[in-house]
Amino acid sequence: MLPQLSQLKVIAFDADDTLFVNEPYFQETEHKFCALMEDYLSHQSISQELFKIEIGNLPLYGYGIKGYILSMIEAAMKISNNTIPIEVVEKIVEYGKDLLEKPIELLDGVEDTLEKLYGKYKLVVATKGDLLDQRRKLHNSGLGKYFHHIEVMSDKQVKDYSDLLKRLEIEPHEFLMIGNSLKSDVLPVLEVGGSAIHIPFHTTWEHEKIHHKVVHPHFTTIEQISEVLGFFAF
Structure with missing residues (x-):
């Protein structure tokens, strides 16, 4: 061997x-994002849309939390047909900052x-x-x-x-x-x-x-x- x-x-x-540890923190954030957007789609559909946007953005943003934040904002805009209030965007940015401050x-x-x-x-x-x-x-x-x-x-x-x-x-x-x-x-x-x-x-x-x-x-x-x-x- x-x-x-x-x-x-x-x-x-x-x-x-x-x-x-890393991925469990992202999954925790995704659950919060799905709950934030649940008035528009099911959690499964929201997750699928976010994943599709993440993958599409990899050539632009690469891997990491900052690209993930931008992908969540883009997903929220698409899911809501550009009707989300600024408070939702602020909440998504807050989720991203929480990710960046997670303990090691x-x-x-x-x-x-x-x-x-x-x-x-x-x-x-x-x-x-x-x-x-x-x-x-x-x-x-x-x-x-x-x-x-x-x-x-x-x-x-x-x-x-x-x-x-x-x-x-x-x-x-x-x-x-x-x-x-x-x-x-x-x-x-x-x-x-x-x-x-x-x-x-x-x-x-x-x-x-x-x-x-x-x-x-x-x-x-x-x-x-x-x-x-x-x-x-x-």
């Missing part, structure tokens, strides 16, 4: 829902795992989202001291990982990616020639889901981050 780890130089970690909740075993790997491998963060927000979360989490490099990526496609490897000055077989998304943290890394470990999180954004089994000699799945340590001899 994962034969390339003997040549490993860099271990990269996704941030949201790999190091600390580390997942079990994260800091202990990073502490044991620190100094033995070059550790980096490779995550999507808003640059300012992700740097804030990492700073507030207290985890920044473990990482040699923080890469906030506009997307996680093969080219994005290839560019990251060039910046790190390593070959694909010297790279391991650990994250909760098969779509973003596993498949493109395997395609570029690296290794990947998937740690499923109980809540996953619909856009990050894939519906087929991944089988590859340089890939495995674990239940919690501390199991990563079992792949290395200390």
